[in-house]
Amino acid sequence: MRAVRIHSFGGPEVLTMDHIEVPALKLGEVLVKIGAAGISPVDNEIRQGGYHEVSEAQLPVTLGRDICGIVVATADSGFCHTGDAVYALLDWNLGGYAEFASLPGSLCAPKPASLPIVDSAAVPLAALTAWQGIFDHGELQRGQTILIHGGSGGVGHFAVQFAKNRGAHVLATATKDDVDFVRYLGADVVIDYTTQCFEDIVSDVDVVYDLVGGDTRERSWRTLRPGGILVSTLGQPDESNAEHYAVRAKGYVTQPRRDQLVKISRLIDAKKVRPAIHRTFPLEAARDAQRFLEESHSRGKIVLTVDSS
Numbered sequence: 001m002r003a004v005r006i007h008s009f010g011g012p013e014v015l016t017m018d019h020i021e022v023p024a025l026k027l028g029e030v031l032v033k034i035g036a037a038g039i040s041p042v043d044n045e046i047r048q049g050g051y052h053e054v055s056e057a058q059l060p061v062t063l064g065r066d067i068c069g070i071v072v073a074t075a076d077s078g079f080c081h082t083g084d085a086v087y088a089l090l091d092w093n094l095g096g097y098a099e100f101a102s103l104p105g106s107l108c109a110p111k112p113a114s115l116p117i118v119d120s121a122a123v124p125l126a127a128l129t130a131w132q133g134i135f136d137h138g139e140l141q142r143g144q145t146i147l148i149h150g151g152s153g154g155v156g157h158f159a160v161q162f163a164k165n166r167g168a169h170v171l172a173t174a175t176k177d178d179v180d181f182v183r184y185l186g187a188d189v190v191i192d193y194t195t196q197c198f199e200d201i202v203s204d205v206d207v208v209y210d211l212v213g214g215d216t217r218e219r220s221w222r223t224l225r226p227g228g229i230l231v232s233t234l235g236q237p238d239e240s241n242a243e244h245y246a247v248r249a250k251g252y253v254t255q256p257r258r259d260q261l262v263k264i265s266r267l268i269d270a271k272k273v274r275p276a277i278h279r280t281f282p283l284e285a286a287r288d289a290q291r292f293l294e295e296s297h298s299r300g301k302i303v304l305t306v307d308s309s
Contacts, residue, residue: 004097004286005060009049012287012294015063023102030080030105031073032088036121037096038066039281039289039302040154046092047290053092062095063286064304068111068121069101076105079258087111089124089256097286099306109261112268115275122154122275122301127264129233129254130158135166137250138207138231142167147202147223150211151187152178154301155233159209160185161273171205173198173216181276181299199223207231221245276300283307 005018025031043063045051054061068087071080080086086108090096094103111120133155134140134148146163150156151172163170164186172187175194182190191198193216204225210217213234220230221241229248230237236251267273278298281289283306293302 001099002283003062003095003099004064004283005062005095006047007060009047009056009059012047012291014047015287015290017284017286018060022100025073025075025102028076028104028106029074029102030071030076030086030108031100031102032067032069032086032108033072033100034067034069034096034098034306035117036068036280036306037064037098037283037304038121038123038125039286039293039304040065040125041293042092042125043097044290044294051092058093061093062098064096064098065090065092066121066124066126067096067101068117068123069306071108072100074105079105080108084108085111085117085120087120087124087261088258089128089254089261091256097283097304099283106258107256109258110265112265114269114271118280118303118305119275119277121303122277123158123264123268124261125254126154126301127158127162127273127275128257128260129155130162131260131264132252132254132257133231133233134159134163134207134209137252138209138229140166140168140207143169144206145169145171145204146207146209147198147205147220148172148187148209148211149193149216149220150174151182151185151190152299153211154298156211157182157185157276157300158273159211160187162267164188165267165272171198171202173212175297178297178299204228210234210237221247278302280305 237249
């Protein structure tokens with residue numbers, strides 16, 4: 001099968017199209033014929049050598065955490081059956097930029113029935129990241145207020161929709177070109193961070209969801225109410241700042257969760273949430289896809305299409 005792998009760390013040029021054996025099934029696993037794979041910043045981080053779990057000694061590695069496809073063989077204990085259309089968040093060492101992947105059946109969930117495979121592949125990592133950030137760690141409740149930084153991005157556009165569906169008051173930052181898009185997703189207030197200082201507008205929020213880091217994170221502390229929480233995908237926020245402002249801080253790493261993917265599928269099929277696809281690339285253009293992600297301001301997700309016929 002074809003698989004896009006890295007044999008060394010570096011820029012997009014280190015991605016190579018290799019021909020390798022279809023992965024063998026182990027007990028508890030299913031073999032999925034991949035129809036599409038999501039592109040995410042963590043893929044670039046792994047490629048650059050900045051991901052803490054991947055060392056040079058573990059290369060070559062097939063990149064890709066998001067997949068959607070059809071189960072073609074199974075050795076699991078009942079989560080999946082041959083012919084099922086599934087999507088999943090893979091562990092880093094399983095590899096989605098490929099024609100096939102073998103993975104635990106317990107990671108697979110039925111893909112949203114209302115979405116094609118390409119759109120479904122945009123969901124797992126970004127949607128689980130948003131879900132776990134605002135609900136599991138931020139503990140967002142109906143009637144509370146959340147400030148989401150980067151509301152138009154792959155994770156942010158899910159966070160806006162999830163928070164609004166939960167009944168929260170949603171504030172989000174975005175560029176001028178994305179203000180209308182984020183408002184369309186359901187945000188009550190959208191702040192153009194290129195012309196407005198959000199900390200002069202926002203105060204007493206229950207949750208700040210940080211997808212940006214840097215100066216944006218540092219300016220966010222003062223927007224929280226006492227006892228509020230700043231949740232970040234970009235490492236553990238400074239505990240001394242949290243103490244100074246009498247708030248809480250939480251950094252986290254997204255975990256594969258089949259049960260949450262099932263809930264997300266239901267929201268999508270109920271037309272309460274929908275992934276946004278910024279652009280698709282064929283598998284053989286994975287270098288271009290990663291370069292595009294690095295150099296552009298994408299609205300929603302980038303997806304690789306895979307033809308394994």
